[in-house]
Amino acid sequence: MNPRTAEIRPGQGATPSIVVSGVTVRYANGVTAVNDASFALGPGTICALVGVNGSGKSTIFKTLMGFLKPAQGLVSIAGMEVRAALKRGLVAYVPQAEEVDWTFPVLVDDVVMMGRYGHMGFMRMPRKADREAAELALERVNMLEFRRRQIGELSGGQRKRVFLARALAQGGQVILLDEPFTGVDVKTEDQIVGLMRELRAEGRLMLVSTHNLGSIPDFCDQVVIVNKTVLAAGPTETTFTQDNLQRAFGGALRHFRLEGASLHADADQRRVTVITDDERPLVFYGDRDHEKPAAGRKDGQP
Numbered sequence: 001m002n003p004r005t006a007e008i009r010p011g012q013g014a015t016p017s018i019v020v021s022g023v024t025v026r027y028a029n030g031v032t033a034v035n036d037a038s039f040a041l042g043p044g045t046i047c048a049l050v051g052v053n054g055s056g057k058s059t060i061f062k063t064l065m066g067f068l069k070p071a072q073g074l075v076s077i078a079g080m081e082v083r084a085a086l087k088r089g090l091v092a093y094v095p096q097a098e099e100v101d102w103t104f105p106v107l108v109d110d111v112v113m114m115g116r117y118g119h120m121g122f123m124r125m126p127r128k129a130d131r132e133a134a135e136l137a138l139e140r141v142n143m144l145e146f147r148r149r150q151i152g153e154l155s156g157g158q159r160k161r162v163f164l165a166r167a168l169a170q171g172g173q174v175i176l177l178d179e180p181f182t183g184v185d186v187k188t189e190d191q192i193v194g195l196m197r198e199l200r201a202e203g204r205l206m207l208v209s210t211h212n213l214g215s216i217p218d219f220c221d222q223v224v225i226v227n228k229t230v231l232a233a234g235p236t237e238t239t240f241t242q243d244n245l246q247r248a249f250g251g252a253l254r255h256f257r258l259e260g261a262s263l264h265a266d267a268d269q270r271r272v273t274v275i276t277d278d279e280r281p282l283v284f285y286g287d288r289d290h291e292k293p294a295a296g297r298k299d300g301q302p
């Protein structure tokens, strides 16, 4: 491990873990977004959180971030209550782009420094260690040269990297990433995945909500599949299966039959092959927006 990375890890001593046990979350308007959900994750893990729109992924994140309190059940992070884990700076959050006001005039440096607030005193005066940690974090995501830019003046992928840098500067041991690949190009996605692999090797735990089904077998060792509850959770090989995806995406994939074996193939191209009812193979290249027909119909027709 890079010896400098050790300098910005305040959560040392706490083993990163997430335990969600029988959790039900209800919004003020009475909507039960998540009902009796359970899963458990340990250190050195990248876990995908997968489900259709409205299935409860963001609700789970908000609960892990302490923004929502479960009506029932227990959540613990690193063996402690959410509030205690947050207070110790153990949990870092990389938000969805839509959650951020990009017109707010703030520099890249300032965003990353926010990750250091928990390390600073009441007056929030950055010290040398804070400035070094922020710089190191920006270096790690290849954004150091942009440090004096307003965040509103960055591309989607660059913004994601800045928020990742904030999580790194904070030293979060449990990192929650809400749709980190939406609106980023393939190169940036590869950089983010590469960084996540490094963080996993350091023992950190990452929970990543994503619609990029194709890339999941490539970099996630665990998968949690949700639809208003946890439908399945466990190692990718045994959980990211045709049956479970069918249960979760039943509506969306109604016309498709997944080729189970191909879910695990083609790590380089991050490819998932889907055969439609009319036997037309479709290939997902990581991002469902890039979903495109493969080389014609199986029967050779154009």
Ligand SMILES: Nc1ncnc2c1ncn2[C@@H]1O[C@H](COP(=O)(O)OP(=O)(O)OP(=O)(O)O)[C@@H](O)[C@H]1O
Residues within 6 Å of the ligand: 027, 028, 029, 031, 032, 033, 051, 052, 053, 054, 055, 056, 057, 058, 059, 060
């Ligand atoms: N503030 C809110 N008040 C009431 N209901 C809400 C609120 N936020 C979300 N919901 C409802 O809770 C359910 C779960 O929503 P959630 O945002 O967690 O889904 P999601 O899986 O993150 O969706 P997406 O993939 O579209 O981001 C949905 O039925 C949604 O309409």
